[in-house]
Amino acid sequence: MRSPRDVGVVVVAAGRGRRAGGGPLKQFREIGGVPMVLRAIRPFAAHPEVAHVAVVLPAEAVATPPPWLAALRGEGVHLVPGGAERSDSVAAGLAALPPSCAVVLVHDGARPFPSRDTIDLVLAEARAGRAALAAIPVSDTLKEAAPGGRLVARTVSRENLWRAQTPQAFPRALLERAHAAAVPGATDDAALVEAIGGSVVLVPDDAGNLKVTSEEDFVLAEALARR
C-alpha cells in the first residue's frame, strides 16, 4: 500500500548565529559548496510522502532571501519568519503548513545530513499514532556537578540514556496540542509531547547526522561532505 503524500516538514533555522567577525548567517554557510540549510531541506523536499516544507528563518532572511532559497518557493517550500524562542519558531512553521498535512516532521536546520532511513523510521511511528525522534545512545561518562560549582556530586548512570536529535515526527493533532500547552524552556518538541502525556519513541539514528555549531563541526561536515 502506498502511503499518501500528506507529510509537512518544519525545518528550524531561525538562529542568528554568525561567524566570528561577521559574515553570512551560520545556516547559510556552505558545506561542500552547498548552504547548510539547503542540505537540511533537500532530503525532505525530495521525499515522496512530503507535500510541504516550512523553513523557519530570521525575519530579514525571509524578507530578502538568497537566490537559491527564493528559488525553492512554489515547489511546496514556504519561508516563515521565526519567533523569540525555539518553540515559537516551530509553532510558526506548523501554522504555515496546510491542513492537508496530517503528519508533521520537525528538523533542525543545523543538521545537514539527515538520512532517508531515519526519516522513514520516525515517519512510520508517527503514522502509527506516536511521536518519534532520532536519537543516539549516550556513550560518554556523565558527571553531575554540585549546584553552582565544579565539584562532582556523582557519576550519572548512562544506562537507558539517549541524546535527542532530529528529525522528530508527530501526528499533527498531537504536536498542535503539545504546542498549545507548551511551557517555556523545552529544548525539543518531543519534550512538549511528553509533558502532555503523549507516547514518544526513540529511533536509533546514524552518527553522520551531526549538529553543526562550532568551527570543529564545520571542519567535520566539510570532510564528510567531500567523501
Next chain:
Amino acid sequence: MRSPRDVGVVVVAAGRGRRAGGGPLKQFREIGGVPMVLRAIRPFAAHPEVAHVAVVLPAEAVATPPPWLAALRGEGVHLVPGGAERSDSVAAGLAALPPSCAVVLVHDGARPFPSRDTIDLVLAEARAGRAALAAIPVSDTLKEAAPGGRLVARTVSRENLWRAQTPQAFPRALLERAHAAAVPGATDDAALVEAIGGSVVLVPDDAGNLKVTSEEDFVLAEALARR
C-alpha cells in the same frame, strides 16, 4: 616557585579494536601522518613536570612494538601490557610508575589532542590534593528510555551535567586507594575516587580534545590535524 618533576602519566591504549577488514590496531592508525597513540603521549612526555609515562597496550604490542614506539623506551616511557578491564589496565600502568611519582595523570590513548592548558589545570588541582578531570558541559537534550525499550520515560535535565574526558589527575595515594577499592564497571578513574568519598573537580576542557572511535571521528581528527 618551580614545580618538581614528580608527575607520572598512564596512557591507556589497551583496546584491541581494529579497522573493519583487519589492519593495524586503532590506536596505531595515523592521524596526519602520526600514530594516534603517539599524539596522545607527546604532550605529556614533553611536559617539564612529567618524569615517567606508562603506555598501557595489548600484550602483543608490548612484545613486538612498532619501531616508533620502541624508540620511546628509555626516555621515561614504559610499555606495559594491559588487563582484562579498563581499570585493570590503569592499575597496571600505575604499578609501573616509580614511587617518586607523587602525582598521577591518566589519559585515554584514543584522545590524540590533549591541550597543554588542560593538562596544567588538572595538574594544579591534583597538586592541591584533589582529583580533577577534563570535562565538557552537556549541550544535547537527553532522554531516558523506559527499561528494556525504546519508549521515552522522561527528558533528563542537562543542568549541571558534564561529559567526562581525560586527562584526569590525582594525588598518587588517592588514586591507589581508589583502585584498591575498585568495584567493576566504573568507566573512569574519577568515579573510583568518588566511590571512596574523595573530592573530584571538573576542569572545563576544549572541544578539540575529542575521543577518536568511529570512522567519522578519524575523518574529523585528520581534518583537525591538517589545520
